[in-house]
Amino acid sequence: MSNTTYAIAKDNDGKNILKFLLGELKPKGKIFTPFNIISIPIMLLGLVLIVIRFWKGIGSITNLTQDVPWGLWIGFDVVTGVAFAGGAYVITFMVYILNMKKYHSIVRITVLNGFLAYVFYAGALLLDLGRPWNVVNPIIGNSFGTSSVLFLVAWHFLLYMIAQLIEFSPAIAEWLGARRAHKILSGMTLAAVIFGITLSTLHQSGLGAMYLMAKEKIHPLWYSEFIPVMFFVSSIFAGLSLVIFEGSISNKVFSDQISDKNHKAHHGIVISFAKVCAVTMFAYFFLQLLVFVHGQHWDLLNTTMGYWYLTEMLGFVLFPMLLFFYSYRINNILLVKIAAIITMLGIIINRLNVTIIGFRWDAATHYYPSWMEIVVTLAVIFTEIWIFRWIINRMPVLRESPTWAKNQK
Amino acid sequence: MSINRRSFFKFLSLTGITLAVGKESVAQSDKGQEVDFLSILYDSTHCVGCQSCEFACAEAHGLPEPVGAPEAGKIRKLDETNRSVINCYNTSKGEIYVKQQCMHCNEPACSSACLTNAMHKTKEGPVIWRGNKCMGCRYCMVSCPFDIPKFEFHSANPKIQKCNMCFDRLEERKIPACVENCPAEALVFGTRRELIKEARKRIVENPDTYVDQIYGEDEAGGTGILYLSSVPFNELGFRTNLQKTSYPELSKGFLYSVPTIFVLWPALLLGIHEATKNNHVKEDENE
Ligand code: SF4
Ligand code: SF4
Numbered sequence: 116m117s118n119t120t121y122a123i124a125k126d127n128d129g130k131n132i133l134k135f136l137l138g139e140l141k142p143k144g145k146i147f148t149p150f151n152i153i154s155i156p157i158m159l160l161g162l163v164l165i166v167i168r169f170w171k172g173i174g175s176i177t178n179l180t181q182d183v184p185w186g187l188w189i190g191f192d193v194v195t196g197v198a199f200a201g202g203a204y205v206i207t208f209m210v211y212i213l214n215m216k217k218y219h220s221i222v223r224i225t226v227l228n229g230f231l232a233y234v235f236y237a238g239a240l241l242l243d244l245g246r247p248w249n250v251v252n253p254i255i256g257n258s259f260g261t262s263s264v265l266f267l268v269a270w271h272f273l274l275y276m277i278a279q280l281i282e283f284s285p286a287i288a289e290w291l292g293a294r295r296a297h298k299i300l301s302g303m304t305l306a307a308v309i310f311g312i313t314l315s316t317l318h319q320s321g322l323g324a325m326y327l328m329a330k331e332k333i334h335p336l337w338y339s340e341f342i343p344v345m346f347f348v349s350s351i352f353a354g355l356s357l358v359i360f361e362g363s364i365s366n367k368v369f370s371d372q373i374s375d376k377n378h379k380a381h382h383g384i385v386i387s388f389a390k391v392c393a394v395t396m397f398a399y400f401f402l403q404l405l406v407f408v409h410g411q412h413w414d415l416l417n418t419t420m421g422y423w424y425l426t427e428m429l430g431f432v433l434f435p436m437l438l439f440f441y442s443y444r445i446n447n448i449l450l451v452k453i454a455a456i457i458t459m460l461g462i463i464i465n466r467l468n469v470t471i472i473g474f475r476w477d478a479a480t481h482y483y484p485s486w487m488e489i490v491v492t493l494a495v496i497f498t499e500i501w502i503f504r505w506i507i508n509r510m511p512v513l514r515e516s517p518t519w520a521k522n523q524k
Numbered sequence: 525m526s527i528n529r530r531s532f533f534k535f536l537s538l539t540g541i542t543l544a545v546g547k548e549s550v551a552q553s554d555k556g557q558e559v560d561f562l563s564i565l566y567d568s569t570h571c572v573g574c575q576s577c578e579f580a581c582a583e584a585h586g587l588p589e590p591v592g593a594p595e596a597g598k599i600r601k602l603d604e605t606n607r608s609v610i611n612c613y614n615t616s617k618g619e620i621y622v623k624q625q626c627m628h629c630n631e632p633a634c635s636s637a638c639l640t641n642a643m644h645k646t647k648e649g650p651v652i653w654r655g656n657k658c659m660g661c662r663y664c665m666v667s668c669p670f671d672i673p674k675f676e677f678h679s680a681n682p683k684i685q686k687c688n689m690c691f692d693r694l695e696e697r698k699i700p701a702c703v704e705n706c707p708a709e710a711l712v713f714g715t716r717r718e719l720i721k722e723a724r725k726r727i728v729e730n731p732d733t734y735v736d737q738i739y740g741e742d743e744a745g746g747t748g749i750l751y752l753s754s755v756p757f758n759e760l761g762f763r764t765n766l767q768k769t770s771y772p773e774l775s776k777g778f779l780y781s782v783p784t785i786f787v788l789w790p791a792l793l794l795g796i797h798e799a800t801k802n803n804h805v806k807e808d809e810n811e
Contacts, residue, residue: 174677181603181674184662212793214800245660245675245682249640258640258657264775265663266639267782305797313789317782324778328633328667328771331763343778 132291143508154497161494164487165242173245176487182475185243187484190470192239192492194322195463196232198346201354203229203279204315205391211308218384220377223286223512224365225358228503230279235499237272242491264324271318278311289520290510297520320347326469334473336415336424339406342469348399352392353462356455359388363452369507372514382448389451392458393439400432420476427468431461561630561649562689563716564703565723566623567752568760569733570710573610573621577702577711581608581625584690584701594621599761604674607687608702615759622760623702623710626651626672626687627740628748633771634664634673643673643684649716649748650689658684669744669766689748719750726752745770 168176179186206225209215241247252258253266254273260266281303288297323346326333339345366373366381373381415421435457442450471482507513511520578590588605594612596619602609608625632651635643642658645651653673660682664673676682690700698704703711712719720741727734739751743766751757758764 170680172676172678172680172682177677179677181601181665182671184665184675208793212797212800214797243661245662246655246658247660249642249657249659252640252657252659258642260636260639260641262636262772262779263639263663264778265637265661267779269639309790309793309797312793313786316789317785320778324775325663326666327775327778328637328669330767330771330774331669331765332666340774340777 135291139509150500154501157490158494158497158501161491161497164491164494168242168491173243176485176491178482178485178488180478180480180482182478182480183471183482185474186471186482187488187492188239188243190467190474191463192495193236193243194470195466196236196239197319197322198350198353198462198466199357199459200229200232200236201315201319201350202358203282203354204312205351205354206358207282207308208312211305212312217380217387220380221358221362221384223283224361224507226279226282227286227506227512228357228361230276230283231499231503233272233276233279235495237276239492239495264321264327268318268321268325271314271321275311275314275318278307278314281307282311285520286510286512286516289516292517294519315350316347319350320344322346323469329474332475333469334420334476335410335412336407336420337469337473339410341402341406345399345402345406348395348402349462349465351395352399352458355388355392355395356458356462359385359392359452359455360459365507365513369513372507374515377513385448385451386443386446389439389443389454392454393436393443396432396436396439396458400428400436403428403432420473423468423472427461427464431457431464435461559647560715560717561628561748562694563628563649563714563719563748563750564689564700565712565714565719565750565752567710567712567723567726568620568622569752569754570708571610571621571623572708572710573612574707575610576705576707577623578606578608578610580701580705581687582606584693587685602672602674604676604683604685607685611761613760615755617755620753620755620760622751622753622762625702625749626689627670627744628687628689629744629770630746630748631744631770631772633667633669633744636772636775637663637667639663646691648691648694650691650694651686651748652688652691653684653686655683660684667771669771670763716746716748716750723750723752742768744768745773 164176173179177186177188203226206218206222210218210222241250244250253260253269281300284300285297285304288294288300320343323342323344326338326342327340330338362381362385366378370378416425435454438450438454438457442448442454475482511517515521573594575590575593581587582589585607587607590606590609592600594600594610596612596614598612600609600611602624608623610621610623613620613622628649628651629645632643632645635641635645635651637643638658639661640657640659642654643651643664644654660675662673662675662684664684665671665675673684673686675684690698690702693700699713700711703713712722714722720738723738723741727736727738733754734752735754735756737753737757739753739757739762740747740749743763745768751762753760756764
């Protein structure tokens with residue numbers, strides 16, 4: 116396959132590009148893998164549900180109520196998903212701002228992951244909009260709600276997607292063999308990175324700030340004026356944990372694409388991530404503790420929600436934090452992965468506690484997502500993985516860049 | 525689209541359907557010294573629970589006829605088919621009726637949440653919803669401290685339903701339908717300042733009848749609907765834990781920090797990048 120790329124690179128006329136693209140569209144590899152067998156029916160079912168949703172209204176497939184107007188699609192797909200996509204800004208920060216070159220081999224895959232996450236979560240947002248045809252209003256300036264945190268977050272999503280696309284674009288240029296474009300696009304990377312990190316800081320915390328006005332609706336153990344800070348800090352280790360987790364999977368699935376050198380480097384990368392996670396989680400835990408003491412909610416601890424709060428803080432923050440520290444000390448990569456998975460669960464729990472579980476915890480009827488909401492969510496995730504796989508099998512993401520691209524730098 | 529403020533105030537004072545609006549306040553608002561909003565005072569001691577307002581509201585806004593009647597111990601909730609509802613509460617002073625609808629906050633959380641400005645605080649006071657702008661994100665519902673906006677979950681072209689103080693009728697120089705149809709004079713329409721004055725007067729003149737509080741005077745930073753009651757408001761299902769400052773205030777701190785971060789961050793990041801540039805040369809050499 117790489118031979119064709121080079122051929123095109125040499126002979127860059129239009130017809131060949133077309134042929135090349137058509138050829139690339141064809142599936143590669145086996146069709147009947149376990150992943151495909153599970154994901155295809157779910158994606159098809161999800162598609163049917165989405166049609167029903169646009170035809171009969173959001174209430175036809177969701178369990179949303181007038182008390183809880185935002186459910187799984189916002190609380191999990193958008194709020195939790197974006198936290199996990201935080202890895203991209205953390206890694207680009209380390210590589211391009213702190214110039215830690217040893218992480219360079221995972222920049223592309225992380226940025227790609229982040230980019231796709233945003234594309235699909237913004238997509239999930241569209242599914243949740245009752246009147247999506249008016250989505251252009253706040254974009255084309257027809258109607259600016261500048262005092263709205265959601266306005267800020269929506270704009271930042273959009274701009275950040277562009278920044279990430281620019282960060283990733285050299286890989287596309289290498290795939291297409293577009294040498295001049297590659298040079299220009301590579302030159303834009305640093306600017307895109309700086310812009311992207313700034314945007315990420317603001318919208319990661321912005322997602323939390325969205326809930327600031329719901330003061331009496333969120334359980335006091337989870338509501339504080341510091342939600343934005345908490346969301347930002349936790350997005351750092353949320354993103355890194357996902358990078359660790361995703362890395363251990365793609366290292367197996369796409370092992371043929373990864374050079375020996377990078378394979379070996381991976382161990383060191385994961386171990387040093389453990390350290391970064393442990394330190395940021397320590398800061399996060401400390402902040403949570405301060406907020407708790409400041410909020411004076413001791414009496415609430417001895418309630419069901421209180422136990423749940425303690426479970427989150429001790430079992431899913433403190434425990435994985437210690438595990439990260441320990442695995443870093445003894446240099447054990449398996450423990451790092453386990454800690455990463457527990458941390459990810461903790462992030463899911465935390466975001467759902469703010470957005471769903473603790474939201475109107477006192478309402479008469481509680482919201483539970485319907486199976487159809489869950490299927491649509493899974494369909495969105497699977498589609499993302501399909502595209503992710505499609506790109507990795509074609510573009511130099513894990514694989515080394517072609518020699519001409521390296522020489523250009 | 526917007527109504528001519530001066531002539532509307534004149535109209536109010538001429539018709540005398542409601543409180544006479546004093547010359548003073550007209551002059552003041554013309555000069556724009558201090559904003560005053562159109563408001564409604566609801567005196568629960570007058571309300572007889574006849575539901576005339578509910579029916580009038582449904583008719584004025586093309587909504588289905590209200591179902592059920594107020595009944596003590598049973599809460600009828602606002603939903604996407606009714607914007608105004610009367611409930612009955614068992615209180616320390618017996619059964620009392622209370623009307624519920626949008627509070628038309630002075631600084632509404634819903635409109636500050638709305639990213640398209642579809643929820644809009646008109647300069648006259650009513651908070652209105654504009655379908656041609658709304659994208660149905662329901663952030664207004666998440667933010668409203670009174671849980672007022674309702675969403676048509678079962679429609680392919682869903683609308684947000686909430687009281688708009690009959691803004692369209694106001695533009696035709698008619699008073700809100702509920703006020704017009706209340707046979708017990710439980711509802712009074714006027715400007716906020718005048719109505720607060722009137723409410724105070726009632727409290728002072730009948731200290732045995734009323735509790736000494738006007739709900740809505742300070743709640744959530746002040747609202748356009750004001751309530752009088754003979755029992756503490758928590759007995760009538762009101763949220764009494766709401767903050768006295770406006771809700772948009774809660775996210776202002778965050779919004780104000782945005783420009784600062786936008787200026788500082790890139791500079792800082794570029795600075796670090798320059799400072800660490802040489803490190804990587806070293807590391808590369810090591811490799
Ligand atoms: S009560 Fe709710 S919907 Fe009505 S103006 Fe206030 S914030 Fe908006
Ligand atoms: S649902 Fe409509 S009115 Fe409410 S915040 Fe969203 S865009 Fe604004």
